[in-house]
Amino acid sequence: MSNYSKLDSYLEKNLDENLKELVRYVAQPSVSAQNLGMKECALIVKEMLEKRGFSAEIMATDGAPVVFGERKGKSDKTLLIYNHYDVQPPEPLELWESPPFEPSIRDGKMYGRGVSDDKSHLTARLFAIDSILEQDGELPCNIKFIIEGEEETASAHLHDFIRNNMEKLKADACIWEFGGVDHREVPMQYLGLRGICYVELTVESLSTDVHSGLGGSIFPNAAWRLVWALNTLKGLDERILIPGFYDDVIPPSARDREFMEQLPDVADEYKTRYGVKEFIKGLQGGTDLKVEEVFTPTCTICGLNSGYQGAGSKTVLPARASAKVDFRLVPNQKPEDILKKLRAYLDAQGFSDVEITYHGGEPAARTDPDHPFVKLIVDTSADVYDAPMQIVPLIGGSGPNYPFVHDLNLPVVTMGHGYPDTRAHAPNENIRIDLYLKHARHAARVITEFAK
Amino acid sequence: MSNYSKLDSYLEKNLDENLKELVRYVAQPSVSAQNLGMKECALIVKEMLEKRGFSAEIMATDGAPVVFGERKGKSDKTLLIYNHYDVQPPEPLELWESPPFEPSIRDGKMYGRGVSDDKSHLTARLFAIDSILEQDGELPCNIKFIIEGEEETASAHLHDFIRNNMEKLKADACIWEFGGVDHREVPMQYLGLRGICYVELTVESLSTDVHSGLGGSIFPNAAWRLVWALNTLKGLDERILIPGFYDDVIPPSARDREFMEQLPDVADEYKTRYGVKEFIKGLQGGTDLKVEEVFTPTCTICGLNSGYQGAGSKTVLPARASAKVDFRLVPNQKPEDILKKLRAYLDAQGFSDVEITYHGGEPAARTDPDHPFVKLIVDTSADVYDAPMQIVPLIGGSGPNYPFVHDLNLPVVTMGHGYPDTRAHAPNENIRIDLYLKHARHAARVITEFAK
Numbered sequence: 001m002s003n004y005s006k007l008d009s010y011l012e013k014n015l016d017e018n019l020k021e022l023v024r025y026v027a028q029p030s031v032s033a034q035n036l037g038m039k040e041c042a043l044i045v046k047e048m049l050e051k052r053g054f055s056a057e058i059m060a061t062d063g064a065p066v067v068f069g070e071r072k073g074k075s076d077k078t079l080l081i082y083n084h085y086d087v088q089p090p091e092p093l094e095l096w097e098s099p100p101f102e103p104s105i106r107d108g109k110m111y112g113r114g115v116s117d118d119k120s121h122l123t124a125r126l127f128a129i130d131s132i133l134e135q136d137g138e139l140p141c142n143i144k145f146i147i148e149g150e151e152e153t154a155s156a157h158l159h160d161f162i163r164n165n166m167e168k169l170k171a172d173a174c175i176w177e178f179g180g181v182d183h184r185e186v187p188m189q190y191l192g193l194r195g196i197c198y199v200e201l202t203v204e205s206l207s208t209d210v211h212s213g214l215g216g217s218i219f220p221n222a223a224w225r226l227v228w229a230l231n232t233l234k235g236l237d238e239r240i241l242i243p244g245f246y247d248d249v250i251p252p253s254a255r256d257r258e259f260m261e262q263l264p265d266v267a268d269e270y271k272t273r274y275g276v277k278e279f280i281k282g283l284q285g286g287t288d289l290k291v292e293e294v295f296t297p298t299c300t301i302c303g304l305n306s307g308y309q310g311a312g313s314k315t316v317l318p319a320r321a322s323a324k325v326d327f328r329l330v331p332n333q334k335p336e337d338i339l340k341k342l343r344a345y346l347d348a349q350g351f352s353d354v355e356i357t358y359h360g361g362e363p364a365a366r367t368d369p370d371h372p373f374v375k376l377i378v379d380t381s382a383d384v385y386d387a388p389m390q391i392v393p394l395i396g397g398s399g400p401n402y403p404f405v406h407d408l409n410l411p412v413v414t415m416g417h418g419y420p421d422t423r424a425h426a427p428n429e430n431i432r433i434d435l436y437l438k439h440a441r442h443a444a445r446v447i448t449e450f451a452k
Numbered sequence: 453m454s455n456y457s458k459l460d461s462y463l464e465k466n467l468d469e470n471l472k473e474l475v476r477y478v479a480q481p482s483v484s485a486q487n488l489g490m491k492e493c494a495l496i497v498k499e500m501l502e503k504r505g506f507s508a509e510i511m512a513t514d515g516a517p518v519v520f521g522e523r524k525g526k527s528d529k530t531l532l533i534y535n536h537y538d539v540q541p542p543e544p545l546e547l548w549e550s551p552p553f554e555p556s557i558r559d560g561k562m563y564g565r566g567v568s569d570d571k572s573h574l575t576a577r578l579f580a581i582d583s584i585l586e587q588d589g590e591l592p593c594n595i596k597f598i599i600e601g602e603e604e605t606a607s608a609h610l611h612d613f614i615r616n617n618m619e620k621l622k623a624d625a626c627i628w629e630f631g632g633v634d635h636r637e638v639p640m641q642y643l644g645l646r647g648i649c650y651v652e653l654t655v656e657s658l659s660t661d662v663h664s665g666l667g668g669s670i671f672p673n674a675a676w677r678l679v680w681a682l683n684t685l686k687g688l689d690e691r692i693l694i695p696g697f698y699d700d701v702i703p704p705s706a707r708d709r710e711f712m713e714q715l716p717d718v719a720d721e722y723k724t725r726y727g728v729k730e731f732i733k734g735l736q737g738g739t740d741l742k743v744e745e746v747f748t749p750t751c752t753i754c755g756l757n758s759g760y761q762g763a764g765s766k767t768v769l770p771a772r773a774s775a776k777v778d779f780r781l782v783p784n785q786k787p788e789d790i791l792k793k794l795r796a797y798l799d800a801q802g803f804s805d806v807e808i809t810y811h812g813g814e815p816a817a818r819t820d821p822d823h824p825f826v827k828l829i830v831d832t833s834a835d836v837y838d839a840p841m842q843i844v845p846l847i848g849g850s851g852p853n854y855p856f857v858h859d860l861n862l863p864v865v866t867m868g869h870g871y872p873d874t875r876a877h878a879p880n881e882n883i884r885i886d887l888y889l890k891h892a893r894h895a896a897r898v899i900t901e902f903a904k
Contacts, residue, residue: 033764089766153764194665198765207727211877212778213646213849216750218731218741219722223753223775224686231683234676236802270671275659275771279670289670298668301675302768307755308776312485312605313650313811314541315778315850316754316877319727323675324760326664326767350688359765397665398767425663425768 004383007444010131015437018130019110021048022123025085026103026112032086032153038064041085045122045147052129054145059165061157064149068168073139075451080144080171080410083122084151087114088425095427109430116431117424118177121416122147124436125175128443140451144171148400151177154198154360155400162403173373173450174410175443176401180418181435183269186387187442189378190414192366192394193401194294195329197338198302200357201226206319209307215317222321223306229351230323233299233342238280240299242345248332252295252393259369259393260290273420294396298328324359328398335361365402366394371411373450380445381415384438415442456835459896462583467889470582471562473500474575477537478555478564484538484605490516493537497574497599504581506597511617513609516601520620525591527903532596532623532862535574536603539566540877547879561882568883569876570629573868574599576888577627580895592903596623600852603629606650606812607852614855625825625902626862627895628853632870633887635721638839639894641830642866644818644846645853646746647781649790650754652809653681658771661759667769674773675758681803682775685751685794690732692751692779694797700784704747704846711821711845712742725872746848750780776811780850787813817854818846823863825902832897833867836890867894 025048030041042058042065049056049069056069064086090100090113098104100113110120122145132139146169148158162169181187205220215221234240252260267285270276283289302325307318327338339358346354367374369391381389404412417435418424477500482493494510494517501508501521508521516538542552542565550556552565562572574597584591598621600610614621633639657672667673686692704712719737722728735741754777759770779790791810798806819826821843833841856864869887870876 033766034762089760089762091760091762091766152766196665196767198767200765209878210726211849212750212752212754213648213780213847214745215726215848216752216778216780217748217848218733218735218745219726219728220730220732221753223756226756227679227682227753228688230679236680274662274667274671276671278672280672281670283670293666293670296669298664300664300668300673300767300769301679301758302664302766302770303759303761304675304678304756304773305761306753308541308543309755309757309774310486310541310543313652313776313778314485314543314604314754314877315648315650315752317752318754321756322761324765326668326765328665328668395665396667396669397663425766426661 004441004445006135007131008441010134011127011437011440011444014130018123018127019433022110022120023103025119025123026115027101029101030086030114030149031089032064032150033089038086038149042067042149045085048126049145052126052133061161063157066149066161067145067147069145071139071143073141073143073451075141077451078142078144078171079447079450080146080169080174081125082174082404083145083147083177084118084149085147086149086152087117088152092427097428108433110433111428111430113429116418116422116429118151120431120436121177124417124439125443127440128447131444132447140448143447144169151399154196155362156360158400159362159403162407166407169408171408171410174404174412175446176412176414177399178418179414179416180422182264183420184264184387187381187385187389189374189389189391190395191369191374191391193364193399194394194396195333195335195362195364195402196398197327197329197335197361198359199325199339199342200322200359201229201325202320202322202355202357203229203353204320205353209319210317212315212317219317221317223318225351225353226306226321226323229346229354230301232349232351240297242341244341245297245338248334248337249297250331252291256295256393257287257291259391261287263290263390263392266290269420294394295330297330297333300326300328302326328396329364331364331366334363362398362400363402365405367405367412369393373411374413376449377413377415377446380449381442383445384442415439415446456893456897458587459583460893462586463579463889463892463896466582470575470579471885474562474572475555477571477575478567479553481553482538482566482601483541484516484602485541490538490601494519494601497537500578501597504578504585513613515609518601518613519597519599521597523591523595525593525595525903527593529903530594530596530623531899531902532598532621532626533577534626534856535597535599535629536570536601537599538601538604539569540604544879549880560885562885563880563882565881568870568874568881570603572883572888573629576869576891577895579892580899583896584899592900595899596621603851606648607814608812610852611814611855614859618859621860623860623862626856626864627898628864628866629851630870631866631868632874634716635872636716636839639833639837639841641826641841641843642847643821643826643843645816645851646846646848647785647787647814647816647854648850649779649781649787649813650811651777651791651794652774652811653678653777654772654774654807654809655681655805656772657805661771662769664767664769671769673769675770677803677805678758678773678775681798681806682753684801684803692749694793696793697749697790700786700789701749702783704743708747708845709739709743711843713739715742715842715844718742721872746846747782749782749785752778752780754778780848781816783816783818786815814850814852815854817857819857819864821845825863826865828901829865829867829898832901833894835897836894867891867898
């Protein structure tokens with residue numbers, strides 16, 4: 001490997017300046033679920049790309065726009081980098097120690113909604129590009145950025161965008177939006193993502209809320225209808241009861257279990273970090289827990305909403321009730337198929353009054369752990385991190401890697417500065433600045449070596 | 453009956469002035485569930501009583517204070533009038549056509565939170581007293597007011613207050629806080645109230661919300677625990693499944709059914725007013741619907757709260773979930789007994805993780821339809837209303853009539869200006885001013901005739 005001391009020294013010297021750019025980026029709210037600040041944020045992304053000599057454009061979709069950027073380099077090879085500029089809603093606000101859209105640096109960490117997921121991952125990679133341009137005045141290979149604004153709402157329009165721009169997005173390999181180290185500080189190579197099917201179930205049983213003394217004995221109650229409908233979806237044993245739900249599931253292979261075995265035990269860490277008293281399904285830890293965590297599909301209630309929720313009591317019979325439900329899918333389940341089966345099942349169970357709103361979905365997808373690009377990422381990490389990078393065949397989260405893997409036909413790798421207490425999707429989301437710098441150093445090496 | 457034309461003419465002339473007093477009273481928020489404005493409102497009530505020459509005091513309880521007022525009259529007989537100055541929470545605010553605490557008069561109606569339930573019922577009665585004092589300079593009998601501040605939170609401390617003040621509250625008869633006409637404009641005499649047991653069920657499964665991609669397959673989900681626990685409480689056939697729940701129920705007598713038969717059918721009205729498509733339990737209307745409405749106990753989910761409830765999707769596994777549940781009780785069920793059975797049942801079903809918070813309760817109580825005081829109310833109404841007053845042995849709502857009936861040993865009657873579209877507990881609560889005036893005229897007659 002080349003000597004990277006000049007690049008590293010640039011990155012160390014210019015870190016504070018680069019973080020100012022990140023602060024500005026995080027301070028711009030961009031909550032896709034609430035359509036808040038999306039255009040403003042896309043403009044900031046375009047500016048950041050243009051600052052590095054990329055030709056950049058804001059490209060319309062049927063939802064939030066995609067920012068595309070491209071800069072040619074010396075070699076013919078093309079690296080595609082995927083990021084997103086949207087963030088999760090910041091609620092519940094009262095649990096934040098500093099306001100979610102006023103980035104705050106404390107004890108070597110930066111706090112803010114979206115700082116980890118995924119705004120800093122873009123700025124760290126741009127920072128790596130800065131170091132290379134400073135040294136060489138040009139890029140060693142072509143780099144393309146695709147930065148979408150709907151990742152947190154299941155990337156509703158990204159698949160279409162990719163199918164409509166296959167030539168533009170043509171590349172040899174892809175770096176995914178995130179990555180990071182585990183609780184041992186070991187960098188992880190996540191090679192697959194679960195799919196998702198996110199729905200909202202709504203019942204409207206009356207035209208108006210009614211005094212519970214009046215209607216309780218004779219009127220249909222939306223909250224009860226919802227509870228009964230939800231109850232049919234999953235048993236107390238956590239088995240999902242929708243007929244055919246498990247039909248297309250590809251169970252983990254022996255090789256998958258081998259990879260999972262090599263990963264450290266997570267049971268104690270989860271118990272401490274999340275206050276888990278007992279895992280479900282009688283799981284105790286070990287490989288079984290690790291395999292179950294990612295290789296089984298889920299049916300998670302993400303939210304319940306009906307009637308009165310304030311302090312004390314209000315005697316009301318609610319006209320309306322809704323639940324947000326998130327199905328995580330494993331290879332080879334398809335969200336459209338699950339949606340169809342859910343509708344048929346609710347109808348069959350007598351719950352035609354339960355309306356389903358589809359908030360988006362995507363199938364699972366995986367990259368072959370033996371692809372040479374995976375090896376490149378693992379090898380270049382050795383120079384930056386104290387421990388060798390470890391391969392994880394599939395993780396529990398979702399993302400739109402399916403069209404990258406199956407339409408663009410690219411190996412998709414992860415790298416980044418996530419860490420176990422990064423609190424993505426939760427209050428007090430944060431990044432560790434030491435890991436941020438390591439990610440930039442790693443990215444500078446990846447770009448350089450990939451070009452060769 | 454005496455000639456009431458002088459009193460009636462006073463009431464007509466002074467209506468606008470009296471409504472100003474009501475506007476001021478409604479404009480003072482007094483939400484007991486949120487402990488909002490309670491002391492300020494009690495002071496207004498005390499002032500209103502003193503203005504009529506009552507000795508009035510604000511008496512502490514372990515919750516919101518009770519306002520007690522008394523004025524002697526010519527005869528030895530004592531009439532006790534029960535009202536409450538607290539109101540329901542105004543939420544959901546966005547459904548109000550004018551702000552809930554800015555009383556607004558439109559088309560012969562006054563709108564505001566608590567205007568019907570129960571603030572105007574107090575001012576109408578004070579208005580009747582004004583007319584008598586204006587004519588005679590004194591009251592024909594003793595009148596006592598007991599005006600509490602916790603009726604909307606199940607009158608948590610009223611029973612104790614009454615037991616501690618038996619001598620002070622001694623009386624011969626009691627007028628209840630509300631009453632009104634039905635959709636035919638027929639004044640109704642409601643002679644019993646169901647009891648209530650209001651609880652909040654809470655589950656906390658983790659110490660913090662978690663990304664649903666991480667925990668969905670292995671962590672306990674508070675929302676799922678709550679759904680499963682609720683589902684065990686009531687079957688799809690609306691039968692409440694808590695063992696022993698129906699043990700103490702006294703079913704309606706043949707005479708009760710007779711009274712109910714005489715009442716008009718409600719099915720069509722409910723369908724139009726509340727958008728009911730189908731009644732539960734296969735009910736079609738007629739006497740069965742009317743009897744079921746009030747003579748069966750209920751288990752109503754009044755609210756559901758967990759995780760994300762905003763627009764679109766948020767992929768979160770909630771650490772916490774809660775439900776507000778209201779059991780309406782019939783004679784002879786007791787709230788403490790139901791609470792004990794609920795706890796035992798949840799434990800037996802494996803839901804010891806579901807915490808129960810008791811928000812208060814009271815048993816049902818009824819007054820004998822043949823009591824002479826009931827006849828007096830019915831007879832005096834004939835002079836005011838176009839149709840004769842009709843007797844309803846029990847209604848679906850709850851109130852703290854138990855200690856009045858069983859401790860103070862009083863006949864308790866209802867009279868007032870409620871009407872089917874009064875929207876108590878719902879947005880756009882209102883009163884009809886024509887009915888308000890009728891109630892004041894009726895009250896003036898009741899006080900006068902009762903004294904004889």
